[in-house]
Amino acid sequence: MFEIDRISESEISLAGHFDASQQEKASKIFEEIKTSHTVLFNELDYISSAGLSILLYTQQRLSEVGDALKLKGMNPHVKLVFEYAGFDQIFDIE
Amino acid sequence: MERLFERRLESLAEIFAFLKDASEAMSLDDRLSFSVNMAVEELFTNMIKYGASGEKEILVGIERTPNQLHIRLVDYDSEPFDLTDLESIDISAPLEKRRPGGLGIHLVKCIMDEVKYEYKDRTTHILLTKYL
Numbered sequence: 001m002f003e004i005d006r007i008s009e010s011e012i013s014l015a016g017h018f019d020a021s022q023q024e025k026a027s028k029i030f031e032e033i034k035t036s037h038t039v040l041f042n043e044l045d046y047i048s049s050a051g052l053s054i055l056l057y058t059q060q061r062l063s064e065v066g067d068a069l070k071l072k073g074m075n076p077h078v079k080l081v082f083e084y085a086g087f088d089q090i091f092d093i094e
Numbered sequence: 095m096e097r098l099f100e101r102r103l104e105s106l107a108e109i110f111a112f113l114k115d116a117s118e119a120m121s122l123d124d125r126l127s128f129s130v131n132m133a134v135e136e137l138f139t140n141m142i143k144y145g146a147s148g149e150k151e152i153l154v155g156i157e158r159t160p161n162q163l164h165i166r167l168v169d170y171d172s173e174p175f176d177l178t179d180l181e182s183i184d185i186s187a188p189l190e191k192r193r194p195g196g197l198g199i200h201l202v203k204c205i206m207d208e209v210k211y212e213y214k215d216r217t218t219h220i221l222l223t224k225y226l
Contacts, residue, residue, distance in 0.1 A: 017110065020139045021103045046128060048135045049201055053194035063189055077128040084204040085197060086185025 003043075004029050010036065015043035020050035030058045035067050042073035052085055059090060070094060095119070096155030096166070101142045109134060109154060120158040129205040129224065130156065130165065136198035137167045137177075137220055145172045145218075158226075165206075165222040172218040177202075178211045 002022040003015040006029060018026065039055070059069050072094045074082070082088050095116045099105040110131060117127040134154055141152055148171035155166040183196045203209055208223035 019106050019110070019135055021106045046131060048132055048139075049194065049198035050139070052197060056192055056194055060189060060192070077125060081132070081201065084185075084201055086187075089186060090189040090192065 002026075006032075007040070011038050011040060013040040013043065014047075017045055018047040018051040020048060023050045023054065026051065026054050030054050033058060033062070033069075034065075036062065036069070038070045038072055040073050041071060041075070041078060044078060045075070047078055047081060049085075052081070052087060055087070055091070068092065095157065096153055098151035098153050099138070101145070101148055101150075101152055101169075103139065103142065106135060106138070109138060112154065113156070116156045120156075120163075122158075122163070126163065126224070126226075130163070133165055133202050133206055133222055134167065136202050137222075140177070140198060141167065141169045141172065141218070144175055145169060148172055161226050163224040163226060165224075167218075167220045169218040171216055172213075174213045175218070176211050176213070177220070178209055 001016040002018050002025065004026050005013050007013050012029065012033075055069065062068055070092045074093065079093070082091070082093060097112055099109055113127070113130055113134060117130060122130065138152060138154065148169060150171040153166070153168040157164050177199050180196060180199055183200050185200070202222070206222045207225045210221040212219040212221070
């Protein structure tokens with residue numbers, strides 16, 4: 001089960017299990033984002049490279065206009081994946 | 095424990111359910127269970143992405159000895175693709191130079207202690223070991 005919601009003008013929340021079969025559902029929401037947003041990971045249990053790729057594309061696109069994603073509330077397992085990928089250097093992780 | 099899965103993304107839900115049962119039966123902690131899910135997802139999706147023409151189901155197996163966890167993926171209808179021979183990705187590259195290609199295999203190598211690849215008679219065997 002995976003849920004993604006725009007909960008305000010500048011916040012997105014992720015919940016559940018973000019695997020490769022959810023790529024299309026997540027891409028739809030992230031492609032709508034044109035300015036800086038905070039992504040709330042509090043309810044997210046799992047993410048794989050498919051999810052990381054979507055975040056990477058979004059961050060690259062936003063950086064072209066001087067904006068960025070901020071990532072917040074990761075559990076330790078998810079955070080470790082970001083560190084292994086070196087994504088802690090290209091995202092502001094709070 | 096082992097089971098065959100159809101080579102399509104929709105199989106992931108069944109694979110995770112299978113791995114959850116296996117993790118519980120083998121008393122794996124949350125962190126190990128997370129690593130197992132990730133390793134199997136990355137390898138399975140890689141097999142169906144680069145082996146789209148394959149027609150046979152893919153086998154996923156997992157077993158635990160006192161000191162090691164072994165994971166096995168077998169694709170019975172595949173072209174050779176040695177993932178242990180891939181160039182490593184640069185995880186310190188600046189944002190604009192990052193590419194998602196190779197990220198999944200990189201993660202598998204980070205979370206597992208051994209990754210072995212064998213190819214014979216159109217069959218790819220990937221064997222992963224995690225020391226406990």
